[in-house]
Amino acid sequence: MAIDVRVQDAPFDFGAEADSFAAGRSDLGAVVTFTGIVRDTDGALDGMEIEHYPGMTEKALQKIAAEAEARWSLGEVLVIHRFGKLAAGERIMMVATASAHRAHAFEAAEYLMDYLKSRAPFWKKERAGGAESWVAAKDADETALKRW
Amino acid sequence: MIDVLYFAWVRERIGLPKERIETSATTVADLVAELREREERYEAAFADLSALRVALDQELSDFDAPLADVREVAFFPPMTGG
Numbered sequence: 305m306a307i308d309v310r311v312q313d314a315p316f317d318f319g320a321e322a323d324s325f326a327a328g329r330s331d332l333g334a335v336v337t338f339t340g341i342v343r344d345t346d347g348a349l350d351g352m353e354i355e356h357y358p359g360m361t362e363k364a365l366q367k368i369a370a371e372a373e374a375r376w377s378l379g380e381v382l383v384i385h386r387f388g389k390l391a392a393g394e395r396i397m398m399v400a401t402a403s404a405h406r407a408h409a410f411e412a413a414e415y416l417m418d419y420l421k422s423r424a425p426f427w428k429k430e431r432a433g434g435a436e437s438w439v440a441a442k443d444a445d446e447t448a449l450k451r452w
Numbered sequence: 453m454i455d456v457l458y459f460a461w462v463r464e465r466i467g468l469p470k471e472r473i474e475t476s477a478t479t480v481a482d483l484v485a486e487l488r489e490r491e492e493r494y495e496a497a498f499a500d501l502s503a504l505r506v507a508l509d510q511e512l513s514d515f516d517a518p519l520a521d522v523r524e525v526a527f528f529p530p531m532t533g534g
Contacts, residue, residue, distance in 0.1 A: 340534050354533075355459055355460055355463075356533075357457070357459055357507070357510070357526060357528070359510055360507055360510035360511075360526070363510055363511075364512075385533060396534070397533070397534060417534055420533050420534050421531070421532070421533055421534040422530065422531050422532075422533075423512065423531065424531060424533045425459065425507070425526075425528065425531055425533075426531055426532060426533030426534075427459060427460035427528065427529065427531065427532055427533075428532045428533075429460070438460055438461050438529065438532075439532045440530075440532070441529070441530035441531065441532050445530075446530075
């Protein structure tokens with residue numbers, strides 16, 4: 305089983321990543337991908353900046369991916385997460401999971417997202433109308449972990 | 453000597469991303485108490501510990517954790533990735 309974790313400021317090519325993910329693994333009948341996009345709910349967002357903790361970020365993501373691997377039967381796991389300045393509509397991150405059957409790939413992808421949101425050291429700051437503000441963590445993000 | 457790192461609004465309130473501190477604190481809570489007495493900007497950053505998280509040597513930890521053999525402490529708000 306292969307875990308591929310990338311933390312980068314550069315954009316990534318979602319199409320190319322999805323295309324090459326688990327390519328050639330005909331034993332894996334199910335691939336799930338999730339993509340997080342910079343949301344601009346009311347058209348007021350000027351942009352976002354994501355800060356992270358170099359070193360810890362990679363370790364935390366590896367650990368989350370390894371835990372997913374231990375719980376589900378996965379053939380491949382990919383996590384890409386960007387940091388730095390991003391504009392509305394840009395892709396922030398993606399996860400991909402591959403398994404023999406879909407249930408494992410779906411559940412593992414949700415698990416990865418739930419843990420990634422509140423256990424990987426990233427912080428979002430939004431710029432809107434000339435003002436900057438740190439995005440607050442939601443209680444729901446912490447509650448989401450309890451189902452696992 | 454211990455490296456202390458600050459992220460997000462903790463970094464902004466304290467005004468620096470990282471510093472090396474000479475301390476005799478034996479737990480994270482002791483270190484926080486020591487920092488709070490230093491200057492107003494530390495007091496402002498550490499006023500509400502329930503709004504903060506701590507990592508010891510790049511692993512999430514707790515405020516009552518011991519500092520023995522720890523080289524790097526990081527303080528930051530709850531994470532907002534994804």
